[in-house]
Amino acid sequence: xxxxxxxxxxxxxxxxxxxxxxxxxSFILHLLTAICSIGFSMYDEHYQILEFxxxxxxxxxxxxxxxxxxxxxxxxxxxxxxxxxxxxxxxTDPFKMALILRLITSFLGLSSLIPLCLLGxxxxxxxxxxxxxxxLLASLPTIAFVQARFSSEGFSCIFLTMGVCxxxxxxxxxxxxxxxxxxxxxxxxxxALAIAFxxxxxxxxxxxxxxxxxxxxxxxxLKKMLIIGFVMLSIVCLxxxxxRYYYGVWVNSLWLYFKINFLEGKANSFGTLICFTNxxxx
Numbered sequence: 517x518x519x520x521x522x523x524x525x526x527x528x529x530x531x532x533x534x535x536x537x538x539x540x541x542s543f544i545l546h547l548l549t550a551i552c553s554i555g556f557s558m559y560d561e562h563y564q565i566l567e568f569x570x571x572x573x574x575x576x577x578x579x580x581x582x583x584x585x586x587x588x589x590x591x592x593x594x595x596x597x598x599x600x601x602x603x604x605x606x607x608t609d610p611f612k613m614a615l616i617l618r619l620i621t622s623f624l625g626l627s628s629l630i631p632l633c634l635l636g637x638x639x640x641x642x643x644x645x646x647x648x649x650x651x652l653l654a655s656l657p658t659i660a661f662v663q664a665r666f667s668s669e670g671f672s673c674i675f676l677t678m679g680v681c682x683x684x685x686x687x688x689x690x691x692x693x694x695x696x697x698x699x700x701x702x703x704x705x706x707x708a709l710a711i712a713f714x715x716x717x718x719x720x721x722x723x724x725x726x727x728x729x730x731x732x733x734x735x736x737x738l739k740k741m742l743i744i745g746f747v748m749l750s751i752v753c754l755x756x757x758x759x760r761y762y763y764g765v766w767v768n769s770l771w772l773y774f775k776i777n778f779l780e781g782k783a784n785s786f787g788t789l790i791c792f793t794n795x796x797x798x
Contacts, residue, residue, distance in 0.1 A: 517635070517638055517684065517687060517688055518638065518688060519685055519688040520630070520631045520634035520635060520685065522688070523634050523635075523637070523638060524634060531647075534647065534650070535633070535650055538633075538650045538651055538653070538654035538655075539630070539654065541654045541655060542626060542629060542653065542654035542655075542660070543626060545654070545655070545657065545660040546622040546623075546625065546626050546660045546663065546664060547619075547622065549618075549622065549657070549660040549661055549664040550615070550618040550619045550621070550622040550664040551615065551618075551619075553618060553661075553664055553665070556614075556665070556667070557661075557665050557667060558665070558667050558669065560667060560668055561665055561666060561667035561668075563581075563582040563584075564582060564584055564590050564668070565594045565595055565598060565666065565667070565668070566595075566598060566610070566613070566614065566617075566666075567580065567581060567582070568581075568585065568590065568592065568595035568598075568762075569595040569596075569598035569599045569602065570610070571585075572595065572599055572762070573599060573602060573603075575608075575610075587772060587776060588759070588763045588765075588767045588769055588772060589769055589772035589773045589775075589776050589777075590769055590773065591714050591715070591755060591759065591769045591770060591773070592755075592758050592759050592762040592763070592769070593711070593714050593715060593755050593758060594666070594668065594671060594715060595762065596758050596762065598613070598617060598666070601613075601616060601617065601620065614666070617666035618664050618665065618666060620666070621663060621664060621665065621666045621670060621671065621674070622660070622663055622664045624663075624674050625659075625660075625662075625663025625664070625670070625674045626663070627678075628663075628674050628675075628677040628678045628681065629653050629654075629659070629677075631678075631681040631684075631685065632653070632677055632680075632681055633649065633650045633653050635681060635684050635685070636649055637649055637650065668715045668716045669716055671711075671712075671715045671716070672711075672712045672713075672715040672716035672719045673712075673719075674712075675708045675709070675711040675712040675715070676708070676709065676712040676719055676722060678704075678708040679705045679706075679707075679708035679709035679712060679726075680705075680726060682701045682702075682704040682705035682708060683701070683702070683705040683726075683730060683736070683744070684734075685701045686698050686699075686701035686702045686705065686740070687734060687736065699743065702740055702743045702744055702747070703743070703744075703747050705744050705747075706743065706744040706745070706746070706747025706748045706750075706751070707747060707748075707751055709723070709726075709744065709748055710747065710748040710749075710750075710751035710752055710755075711751065713748070713752070714751070714752060714755045714770065717770055717773055717774060727741065752770070756768065756769075
């Protein structure tokens with residue numbers, strides 16, 4: 517497999533033009549989705565992220581906070597990102613704040629699609645399907661919608677995509693002279709996967725599949741997987757420090773989230789539903 521840049525250079529001029537057109541369409545779709553979106557798609561996006569940032573900026577009170585705030589069961593990485601962005605931009609209008617975060621998230625989402633497209637095309641042998649793949653990535657409105665939301669689900673999916681892409685790119689650096697680049701991409705993969713996990717703990721269900729694929733199909737060495745694991749653990753610990761500064765005490769928010777929602781059944785209080793029984797969502 518070639519790196520995204522080398523694969524781009526190997527493509528014909530007509531194919532490059534087609535990919536650039538797809539990139540332009542995807543950019544417009546992401547931009548319009550970020551600007552035209554109203555409100556929030558999931559309650560967590562507002563009450564467990566924006567509201568968490570809002571109270572730290574002194575614009576809210578404890579009475580307005582969801583139960584996760586007092587239980588300290590919510591990782592604070594995304595609220596800290598929002599706080600930093602708000603302070604840097606000097607914006608106090610909550611609607612403008614939400615717009616800025618949607619634009620940033622859309623840019624990150626679009627950035628994750630570029631290497632995914634150039635790497636994925638190399639796996640597709642059928643010529644028609646290979647050309648259809650970037651068209652679908654660029655034109656599906658659901659992709660732009662999810663990637664425009666500064667939600668834990670959207671952020672997690674974006675960084676999961678980045679993590680897998682970085683892992684794939686690391687396998688393209690096999691020569692001795694490029695070992696540094698290989699380890700760099702392994703570290704970037706660990707960082708991205710850790711962020712995906714911290715933002716949405718449920719994304720951990722994807723990790724066993726990624727590990728099995730990397731070890732037995734991609735033939736990635738155990739040493740490289742341990743590097744990724746070490747980097748992931750380091751990022752999780754760093755996020756624990758962020759939680760300490762946010763809540764004021766040392767707390768394992770990831771464990772509390774799992775304990776309260778899954779072991780104690782708090783999540784069941786919001787209702788349970790098997791996905792294929794909901795015809796409206798399908």
